[in-house]
Amino acid sequence: xxxxxxxxxxxxxxxxLGISGTKFTLDGxxxxxxxxxxxxxxxxxxxxxxxxxxxxxLRKFHRYGVNTLRVWxxxxxxxxxxxxxxxxxxxxxxxSLRAEHVEKLKAICADADREGTAIExxxxxxxxxHDGIKLGAAADRGAAxxxxxxxxxxxxxxxxxxxxxxxxxxxxxxxxxxxxxxLVSNSPGVSxxxxxxxxxxxxxxYLSPHTSRQGAGITWEIAPAEIAMLxxxxxxxxxxxxxxxxxxxxxxxxxxxxxxxxxxxxxxxVWAVGGYVIYHHDMFQMGKGHSTVxxxxxxxxxxxPYHRVVFExxxxxxxxxx
Numbered sequence: 001x002x003x004x005x006x007x008x009x010x011x012x013x014x015x016x017l018g019i020s021g022t023k024f025t026l027d028g029x030x031x032x033x034x035x036x037x038x039x040x041x042x043x044x045x046x047x048x049x050x051x052x053x054x055x056x057x058l059r060k061f062h063r064y065g066v067n068t069l070r071v072w073x074x075x076x077x078x079x080x081x082x083x084x085x086x087x088x089x090x091x092x093x094x095x096s097l098r099a100e101h102v103e104k105l106k107a108i109c110a111d112a113d114r115e116g117t118a119i120e121x122x123x124x125x126x127x128x129x130h131d132g133i134k135l136g137a138a139a140d141r142g143a144a145x146x147x148x149x150x151x152x153x154x155x156x157x158x159x160x161x162x163x164x165x166x167x168x169x170x171x172x173x174x175x176x177x178x179x180x181x182x183l184v185s186n187s188p189g190v191s192x193x194x195x196x197x198x199x200x201x202x203x204x205x206y207l208s209p210h211t212s213r214q215g216a217g218i219t220w221e222i223a224p225a226e227i228a229m230l231x232x233x234x235x236x237x238x239x240x241x242x243x244x245x246x247x248x249x250x251x252x253x254x255x256x257x258x259x260x261x262x263x264x265x266x267x268x269x270v271w272a273v274g275g276y277v278i279y280h281h282d283m284f285q286m287g288k289g290h291s292t293v294x295x296x297x298x299x300x301x302x303x304x305p306y307h308r309v310v311f312e313x314x315x316x317x318x319x320x321x322x
Contacts, residue, residue, distance in 0.1 A: 016154035035068035035278030065314035077127035095141030109153035126164035219244035220266035227275035260309035
């Protein structure tokens, strides 16, 4: 009886995210990573209403070809994004963790695992840093404690920063000192910044830069070339982590508009060169009630006619990728 109770109390962990050459695997089998930006997942009330609600959303994502969520630990910036708040962070100022948020993160990881979903967990965000929310040396403690918290969940990869590189290699070492087998990456800068500090790209398990956006030219030509260059040079998986998108101009969106087909062409060409994509969108950049934000605050594949075109394409990945 005691053994049975222990089994019931333990996380039901089945899927382990891994790497074989330039490809991702899950439990040793090829994993066609297709992601979506869901930065606010830990802090969204509807997504965390219950395990069953969360798992139904995960199933819906899967129906649209999405098997990976990019989730942020810090959602405490001051930019007015949906669900942000001063305490919407895993970290206290000394790097210790807020228990209630950690429990939500663990529940998300466990439910994602049961549904065959991977999580890319972003530890720190330049948006918070630039808004004056800086952990400094306390980031080491935060990185270590988060790594311990997700230790049982092998479907989780850790990304050190969103669009920043402060002490990234030090923090990679912190994560690996706690969990040597954890997959670790970093997004070293804003769009078009493909390299971190000296030796960083070589040291990471996979690369996850933000490829060039519309200001650099034709994104569906430039971004696949950037991904192909990184694959050839470093021989490890590469994710186009925030590809060019529509969205508000003040938060990196194009000044001259875009079409869903821009994304589709770019995604298909990134796939063709051997890269992966986490689809970026504008369904979180404004507050609740804004026309671009789903009422749930969740990046619902069916909410926006614009985005639904792209999600329908993601759903048919096997049809278009040979």
